[in-house]
Amino acid sequence: MERIINRLAKAATISDIRMTMNIEDEIYSELENLDTKILSQKKALAQKDKQLAHQEEQLAHQKDMLRYTIKMLVESGKTLSEIADNLHLDIEDIKELM
Numbered sequence: 294m295e296r297i298i299n300r301l302a303k304a305a306t307i308s309d310i311r312m313t314m315n316i317e318d319e320i321y322s323e324l325e326n327l328d329t330k331i332l333s334q335k336k337a338l339a340q341k342d343k344q345l346a347h348q349e350e351q352l353a354h355q356k357d358m359l360r361y362t363i364k365m366l367v368e369s370g371k372t373l374s375e376i377a378d379n380l381h382l383d384i385e386d387i388k389e390l391m
Contacts, residue, residue: 360390367391 359380366376377384 356390363387363390 362380363376366379367373371379373384373387376382377387380387
């Protein structure tokens, strides 16, 4: 181990090698920064995916509730036109949900 440290110390005294070592350190530092940014972006993307999945789940639930409401209104004798007016939807939307 001591031999390695001595060789690195000698290498650091030679200007070309010292400059190369400094450049390598800068490159390594930039790679670490990029890696950190990538991990941060991956976490943010995973969070957005989770939020999107939750929103899709809520939308599906709302559609189910709307379907149930339409079914109940049809069973109570309401026409599609009346249901569309009450729910502020187009008749075509009502038909798609049925």
